[in-house]
Amino acid sequence: MSPNGLTLFLRVTPNAGRDEIEGVETRDDGSAVLRIRVKAVPDKGKANAAVVVLLAKVLGVSKSAIELVSGDTARAKTVVISGDAAQLAATVSALIAHD
Template sequence: MAPYRVEPGGLTLHLRVTPNAGLDRIEGFETRDDGHEVLRLRVKAVPDKGKANAAVIVLLAKALGTSKSQISVVSGDTARQKTVFIAGDPGILAAAVAKLI
């Protein structure tokens, strides 16, 4: 199962985030024990008052070539497992996510 789902007006991306890491980076796709795939991210920000979520949005925006305002956390605000929605052309976004491997 792919870590993203094409939606009208964008795509939904499933993440596994590790906050308080040494540096911000995208580690690639990972298959979880339940068979679902997620995109693994590490961010330097601490998980306090949305700082880690903001760092995730900045990292994804840079990697996908979109603006920060096009990305929003739709579930998992306080969890390591997150789902984000990225607004834009679904075909272009899916191709950009595929390049993150």
């Protein structure tokens, strides 16, 4: 969390059967990532765009509030979501607890 928003670390699976947030995965190094599946293919940024659309929808923010800061061509991605960090963190926590 930062004063300007929330940073999320993602593990994205493109070319999936549906768009969904699967939950949290603990990696071998102990870090946690949010697992996301999108139907879009990993071609010319289509999967990245689908990730932004999905996150914007479930978090209730505009697509322009979400910035991909690393992992443009990788499955491991980092996004920064502009807005009230505490509110965004609470929304993400509720999503994870719901699954």
